Amino acid sequence: MHNKYVRRRRAVLAALVGVSLILLTAYFGESPSSPLHTVQRGIVQVLSPIQEGASTVLSPFRDVANWFSQTFHARSEVVQLRKKVQGLTDQLAQAQNAEILNRQLSREVHLDQLLNVDTYRPVTGDVIGRDPTLWYETIEIDRGSNDGVAVDDPVIGDGALVGKVSTVAPSVSFVELITDHSVNVAAQVQDRNGDSGLLVPAVGNPNELLLQDLPHIVPGQPGPQIGQLVVTAGYKAGPLDSLYPRGIPIGQVSNASENNLINNNEVQVSPAADLRHLSVVQVLTAPHGGSIRAQVP
Amino acid sequence: MNERTNLILRLVALAFGAVLIQEAAVSQITIFGVTADLMPLVVMSVGLLCGSMAGAAMGFGSGLLVDLVFVQTLGVTSLLYIAIGYWSGRVRELYDPSHGLVPLAGGLAATAVAGIGMALIQFLLGVDAPVSLLLVQQIFITILINTLIALPVYAIVRRILGGAVPEDPRRRRRRAYTTGGLSPLKRPSEGFAPIPRSSLK
Numbered sequence: 001m002h003n004k005y006v007r008r009r010r011a012v013l014a015a016l017v018g019v020s021l022i023l024l025t026a027y028f029g030e031s032p033s034s035p036l037h038t039v040q041r042g043i044v045q046v047l048s049p050i051q052e053g054a055s056t057v058l059s060p061f062r063d064v065a066n067w068f069s070q071t072f073h074a075r076s077e078v079v080q081l082r083k084k085v086q087g088l089t090d091q092l093a094q095a096q097n098a099e100i101l102n103r104q105l106s107r108e109v110h111l112d113q114l115l116n117v118d119t120y121r122p123v124t125g126d127v128i129g130r131d132p133t134l135w136y137e138t139i140e141i142d143r144g145s146n147d148g149v150a151v152d153d154p155v156i157g158d159g160a161l162v163g164k165v166s167t168v169a170p171s172v173s174f175v176e177l178i179t180d181h182s183v184n185v186a187a188q189v190q191d192r193n194g195d196s197g198l199l200v201p202a203v204g205n206p207n208e209l210l211l212q213d214l215p216h217i218v219p220g221q222p223g224p225q226i227g228q229l230v231v232t233a234g235y236k237a238g239p240l241d242s243l244y245p246r247g248i249p250i251g252q253v254s255n256a257s258e259n260n261l262i263n264n265n266e267v268q269v270s271p272a273a274d275l276r277h278l279s280v281v282q283v284l285t286a287p288h289g290g291s292i293r294a295q296v297p
Numbered sequence: 298m299n300e301r302t303n304l305i306l307r308l309v310a311l312a313f314g315a316v317l318i319q320e321a322a323v324s325q326i327t328i329f330g331v332t333a334d335l336m337p338l339v340v341m342s343v344g345l346l347c348g349s350m351a352g353a354a355m356g357f358g359s360g361l362l363v364d365l366v367f368v369q370t371l372g373v374t375s376l377l378y379i380a381i382g383y384w385s386g387r388v389r390e391l392y393d394p395s396h397g398l399v400p401l402a403g404g405l406a407a408t409a410v411a412g413i414g415m416a417l418i419q420f421l422l423g424v425d426a427p428v429s430l431l432l433v434q435q436i437f438i439t440i441l442i443n444t445l446i447a448l449p450v451y452a453i454v455r456r457i458l459g460g461a462v463p464e465d466p467r468r469r470r471r472r473a474y475t476t477g478g479l480s481p482l483k484r485p486s487e488g489f490a491p492i493p494r495s496s497l498k
Contacts, residue, residue, distance in 0.1 A: 024372030058322040065326040130324040181426040204432020
């Protein structure tokens with residue numbers, strides 16, 4: 001009797017582990033249109049109304065807990081923000097001058113549309129879920145393909161780029177945040193040279209991104225400085241177009257040690273958006289539709 | 298409805314409820330920059346209360362649900378949660394723990410297995426981005442927070458499963474003491490009633 005129970009227990013364990021390994025292997029090697037992915041999307045779609053309901057019902061509890069969390073966080077940020085405001089006021093004066101000059105130059109090359117989010121047909125969505133694991137930085141929003149959302153659409157929130165759409169169901173979508181290990185963004189530092197590189201996350205640190213592959217500099221040569229704004233580069237190379245429109249703020253350079261810059265061609269960037277407390281985001285459903293591109297005759 | 302069906306239905310409801318609460322509320326509340334993870338605690342509690350087979354099955358089911366709902370690689374979380382559920386069940390079967398702080402230690406171990414195991418599997422599957430050392434700190438804080446909430450989560454799971462739990466070791470031990478039998482710690486002489494003074498004269 002005892003032996004029978006032990007055998008049964010071991011058989012169940014082996015079967016469950018086996019099924020998990022088969023699922024893992026099959027899913028890992030499949031394309032996004034494969035049956036397992038389709039089943040996954042179907043289940044997300046079926047569960048989405050329940051998730052939306054649960055999100056609404058539980059929002060008071062969430063808000064109370066977040067109020068305490070954010071109050072403690074805000075108190076520690078006051079001094080830091082005061083310093084930042086001083087620095088930004090100086091930068092604003094310089095930027096306004098630069099803007100006037102930029103407008104004049106843009107008019108000459110028919111790029112006279114300023115960055116305006118409305119031209120990218122934004123769809124506003126509420127955040128209804130969030131992945132708890134440290135490895136998957138994703139959020140779930142209550143907008144899907146019925147609202148015009150498509151895979152790879154850029155997502156902005158809190159005044160900056162927050163990520164891109166990774167999975168779409170008719171009424172919900174999943175957004176991979178810029179701190180997810182699978183997201184890379186072509187970005188540009190708004191310094192005198194306009195140095196551009198590839199922005200990648202530092203897995204495990206949601207408050208830090210790395211701008212890699214910057215142009216090589218030699219000692220003494222000026223490079224990106226702390227506090228400079230980092231925006232999407234929005235490159236176009238032949239038929240390839242960047243997923244993100246040009247000029248969307250991403251964050252600020254938080255650490256630009258000369259050593260790191262010379263040896264690794266990278267600087268650290270802190271995201272402008274508070275990615276841990278997003279409640280509303282905008283999906284840019286026409287990231288390339290609104291802008292007029294310069295054409296070489 | 299027999300006891301087995303009753304237990305299965307309660308486990309399914311528990312898994313769905315836990316995933317919903319995790320996604321819609323708990324995941325959006327940050328404490329020291331991380332969020333609590335209820336699922337390893339729920340699986341550990343089920344293992345401690347219902348045994349290794351129920352624990353492993355609950356681990357597989359809830360892991361699969363997590364992977365489906367959060368659109369993660371299928372099978373990864375299941376593998377980790379099977380280990381958590383099975384071994385907490387084995388702890389119950391081998392040591393019959395009745396101390397009130399066992400869920401605390403179980404919560405610590407379960408979260409550590411989930412956090413470190415997930416990191417190992419992700420490394421095996423390949424990570425494109427650089428990994429920050431802060432990940433270790435975040436795993437540590439998550440373990441700490443989960444350990445603190447392990448007792449209430451265990452109590453809630455025990456209440457939800459209620460009478461469907463096969464045999465709760467604490468209840469069995471308490472019953473053995475109060476009814477005066479079944480305890481291996483009791484000496485045979487204590488089983489008799491005290492000798493009346495009148496008979497000693």
